[in-house]
Amino acid sequence: MPGQIEPRRVAVALAIDYDENRTDRALVMLVRSRKHSDKWVVPKGGIEKGESAREAAARELWEEAGVKVGKEAPPWGLDAEPVMHRDKRAHKKCPADLIDTPNMIPRAVYVLEEFRMHPSNVHAKWPEAHERERQLFPLHEAIEHVSWREGMRELIENARIVTSGFYKGT
Numbered sequence: 001m002p003g004q005i006e007p008r009r010v011a012v013a014l015a016i017d018y019d020e021n022r023t024d025r026a027l028v029m030l031v032r033s034r035k036h037s038d039k040w041v042v043p044k045g046g047i048e049k050g051e052s053a054r055e056a057a058a059r060e061l062w063e064e065a066g067v068k069v070g071k072e073a074p075p076w077g078l079d080a081e082p083v084m085h086r087d088k089r090a091h092k093k094c095p096a097d098l099i100d101t102p103n104m105i106p107r108a109v110y111v112l113e114e115f116r117m118h119p120s121n122v123h124a125k126w127p128e129a130h131e132r133e134r135q136l137f138p139l140h141e142a143i144e145h146v147s148w149r150e151g152m153r154e155l156i157e158n159a160r161i162v163t164s165g166f167y168k169g170t
Contacts, residue, residue: 045064063126
């Protein structure tokens with residue numbers, strides 16, 4: 001529909017190195033924020049026209065963290081409906097009478113995509129290597145590191161690896 005206001009769609013890539021034989025079985029790849037260099041973030045970025053959220057998440061994971069992943073579902077599966085988070089901030093063109101109502105048009109909608117990653121998927125050179133540091137964190141630590149960013153804690157806490165019962169913690 002022409003003139004319809006749409007929020008920005010953002011793919012969030014949750015890359016997990018899972019090994020049931022380790023004490024910290026689930027390690028999550030985080031990268032340093034470019035805007036807040038003392039903070040860690042989950043790789044994420046806009047979903048381009050003609051691209052699925054999963055394709056965008058895989059692309060962002062490569063660009064920001066140097067991790068190549070396939071499209072296959074991780075062993076804990078994928079939900080039919082992805083985990084999503086609506087930005088609490090209003091879109092700049094959202095009508096004033098809709099702000100702070102259930103019908104508010106958010107600035108962005110974040111879509112979580114989960115990937116199982118293996119050490120062989122991590123490359124020494126990647127597009128943003130000169131801009132970002134990357135590091136694996138145990139799942140519970142990753143959640144704490146990204147909590148400063150609105151909605152990220154909730155996305156990870158509602159990830160299928162957590163809600164499916166596949167991951168039981170350390």
